Amino acid sequence: GEDVEQSLFLSVREGDSSVINCTYTDSSSTYLYWYKQEPGAGLQLLTYIFSNMDMKQDQRLTVLLNKKDKHLSLRIADTQTGDSAIYFCAERDSSASKIIFGSGTRLSIRP
């Protein structure tokens, strides 16, 4: 079945870049997503990428997709304290209905 894996924790210094990595198994995924969860809240869509794209940039966010290796990454430039959250990688399965989430990566910012 589908599976999405990501590391559980990442700590970066304020002002540095954060890179969160994710691997997935469904080679026919149509959309891949990054969601952000702040404490005590639900998940919110941060950005997404179509499976036929290699890269997407949106202000401080850069998403890279390597379909061959089934690897997705999220880069946050100039990381700020407000970026502290849990970041979830997700894929939409080939039937275009179900979304499978990774376990989430908790990003913490140190001064």
Next chain:
Amino acid sequence: DAGVIQSPRHEVTEMGQEVTLRCKPISGHDYLFWYRQTMMRGLELLIYFNNNVPIDDSGMPEDRFSAKMPNASFSTLKIQPSEPRDSAVYFCASSRLAGGPSNTGELFFGEGSRLTVL
């Protein structure tokens, strides 16, 4: 639109009691999902509906869990009887079917129902 609305936000109950969690999806969305979040297992998909019909309930842990969607604007997740290992945050999310650049199939989440079973 008010977004996905879940109730209760917090529930503390004793083992063996029945628990009912409620969800109102965003109007016009034809998919509704129930997820459970724990530290140990992360975010697990329990069940999802399309046009009020359950499509995949393979994530429901056991027969103690049941979910219904009697109409397009309401869904419940019931646990009977509840056990301490059911303690988690339960999220409801809704979406429209993905199709084309104007609709990515984004999931809109409620704020969650935090359940504690003593």
